[in-house]
Amino acid sequence: xxLPSFLWLWKIAAWSxxxxxxxxxxxxxxxxxxxxxxxxxxxxxxPWVIGGRRGVRSLHYTMGITMVSLVLxxxxxxxxxxxxxxxxxxxxxxxxxxxxxxxxVLLSAFSATQISARRSWARPLHIGVNIILFAxxxxxxxxxxxxxxxxxx
Numbered sequence: 001x002x003l004p005s006f007l008w009l010w011k012i013a014a015w016s017x018x019x020x021x022x023x024x025x026x027x028x029x030x031x032x033x034x035x036x037x038x039x040x041x042x043x044x045x046x047p048w049v050i051g052g053r054r055g056v057r058s059l060h061y062t063m064g065i066t067m068v069s070l071v072l073x074x075x076x077x078x079x080x081x082x083x084x085x086x087x088x089x090x091x092x093x094x095x096x097x098x099x100x101x102x103x104x105v106l107l108s109a110f111s112a113t114q115i116s117a118r119r120s121w122a123r124p125l126h127i128g129v130n131i132i133l134f135a136x137x138x139x140x141x142x143x144x145x146x147x148x149x150x151x152x153x
Contacts, residue, residue: 009077009080009081010081010148012073012077013074013077013078013081016070016073016074016077017070017074017141017144019066019070020067020070020071020074020137021137021141023063023064023066023067023070024067024133024137026059026063027060027063027064027067027130028130030056030059030060030063031060031127031130033056034056034057034060037056061112064108064112065109067105068105068106068109071101071105072102074098075098075099075102078094078095078098082095091147091150092143092146092147093143094140094143094144094146094147097136097139097140097143097144098140098143098144100136100139100140101133101136101137101139101140104129104132104133104136105133107125107129108126108129108130108133111123111125111126111129112126
């Protein structure tokens with residue numbers, strides 16, 4: 001297939017990646033706020049957020065679900081676009097970096113659902129995976145840039 005028929009797909013991928021990175025940054029910000037709220041006796045809370053503590057937690061969950069959805073959309077676009085353009089997968093490190101990011105995002109989402117007072121392992125796992133995910137997003141962005149160069153005229 002020719003490039004023009006896939007241009008709309010690459011535009012969706014570019015927007016999805018940008019929004020995924022934005023969601024990651026918002027998740028980090030709201031995560032730090034929740035950590036401060038939990039650990040600092042002097043933390044004043046979130047008077048400017050609708051719903052206060054619950055509002056931040058709700059925003060964190062909503063952004064998390066959004067990021068998982070966007071990353072899964074990127075996975076589908078990558079597979080469909082690469083198979084449609086090249087006929088097979090594995091033309092660059094982008095496949096490996098992308099799959100690692102998908103696994104990390106899903107592991108982060110799973111660990112988030114397990115956070116409770118009874119499961120002391122879940123919160124450190126969630127935070128640790130998200131720190132590693134920063135490197136994963138950097139890697140997938142760099143390898144993605146090299147893939148984009150293949151499609152440009």
